[in-house]
Amino acid sequence: MVTEVKQYGATFRLDYGLVYWNSRLEHEHIRLVSLFKKGDVICDMFAGIGPFSIPAGQKGCVVYANDLNPDSILYLKTNAKINKVEDYIFTYNMDARVFMQSLMAVPDPETKSKCQFVAANCCSEEMVSGNEHSTSNENQNDVQESFDGSSMVNTSAKRRQETSNEGDVACQEDANQTKKRNNKKVKSSGPLPVKPWEHIDHVLMNLPASALQFLDCFDGLVHKRYWKGSLPWIHCYCFIRSSESEESILCEAQNKLNAKIAEPIFHRVRDVAPNKAMFCLSFRLPVECLKEETEDHIRSVDG
Numbered sequence: 552m553v554t555e556v557k558q559y560g561a562t563f564r565l566d567y568g569l570v571y572w573n574s575r576l577e578h579e580h581i582r583l584v585s586l587f588k589k590g591d592v593i594c595d596m597f598a599g600i601g602p603f604s605i606p607a608g609q610k611g612c613v614v615y616a617n618d619l620n621p622d623s624i625l626y627l628k629t630n631a632k633i634n635k636v637e638d639y640i641f642t643y644n645m646d647a648r649v650f651m652q653s654l655m656a657v658p659d660p661e662t663k664s665k666c667q668f669v670a671a672n673c674c675s676e677e678m679v680s681g682n683e684h685s686t687s688n689e690n691q692n693d694v695q696e697s698f699d700g701s702s703m704v705n706t707s708a709k710r711r712q713e714t715s716n717e718g719d720v721a722c723q724e725d726a727n728q729t730k731k732r733n734n735k736k737v738k739s740s741g742p743l744p745v746k747p748w749e750h751i752d753h754v755l756m757n758l759p760a761s762a763l764q765f766l767d768c769f770d771g772l773v774h775k776r777y778w779k780g781s782l783p784w785i786h787c788y789c790f791i792r793s794s795e796s797e798e799s800i801l802c803e804a805q806n807k808l809n810a811k812i813a814e815p816i817f818h819r820v821r822d823v824a825p826n827k828a829m830f831c832l833s834f835r836l837p838v839e840c841l842k843e844e845t846e847d848h849i850r851s852v853d854g
């Protein structure tokens with residue numbers, strides 16, 4: 552049965568028989584979205600019908616939202632329209648691991664001509680001065696679920712400060728750069744372009760029964776050479792049973808990442824059974840997870 556529910560001013564249409572919905576997560580949805588800033592790039596690996604993605608879009612974040620269930624994606628698209636944030640939310644229907652790998656793949660120069668064609672069809676009027684993809688305002692959403700790289704170039708939010716490859720990727724953005732960026736004149740009301748392989752602010756992993764198992768996809772996912780600014784926050788949901796501890800979960804996460812997590816934050820979301828609670832483990836992606844390019848790869852990508 553199709554029904555509508557409201558959370559923090561957003562409306563969600565859904566069919567309980569076809570998609571996941573849990574009203575008891577409302578506080579958690581609000582808590583996490585309150586961490587996002589306007590213009591942030593969000594990657595929602597297990598988006599469902601959008602209880603994180605929709606309010607993030609309402610905040611002016613650009614969201615790459617994925618779910619394996621095609622019905623979830625249908626309702627997510629519907630909900631993006633109902634809440635008038637379809638320009639900010641880009642939907643994908645695939646396994647979360649494949650989604651992340653595709654999203655973070657640096658486009659190959661061999662596909663460049665195709666990329667430019669896609670860019671010409673999708674780019675919302677370009678937005679900021681000096682953007683080499685400046686073009687028309689048509690069919691902005693036609694590039695959803697396309698992973699040829701340039702679709703991403705033209706579908707998202709804010710510009711990042713340029714940092715040298717040797718620079719400290721984990722450092723905070725320079726305040727002046729942020730101010731300059733915010734002062735740029737925006738012709739369109741939609742989001743500004745971003746390349747996800749250059750910057751993502753937050754990755755959401757709300758699949759508590761198995762999200763930890765997906766952390767291995769971050770090992771070597773981010774290309775050090777192309778990344779700009781701070782490394783992303785990963786918010787990975789999990790269950791902790793009475794036989795387990797935060798330390799054992801952290802150990803599991805680190806094993807999957809193949810890197811040590813500095814300053815992990817465990818947030819208790821709710822008790823789901825007498826001996827089982829849902830937690831959110833948040834941490835910055837460790838620098839050790841970054842991929843160093845080989846000389847051959849650099850030559851091939853740079854042409």
Ligand SMILES: C[S@@+](CC[C@H](N)C(=O)[O-])C[C@H]1O[C@@H](n2cnc3c(N)ncnc32)[C@H](O)[C@@H]1O
Binds near residue numbers: 576600601617759
């Ligand atoms: C617990 S629900 C969370 C949905 C939403 N984020 C929320 O907070 O309500 C997990 C979602 O992950 C999706 N899912 C399960 N396995 C997946 C996979 N391998 N890749 C992508 N999505 C998956 C399910 O279809 C479901 O919508």
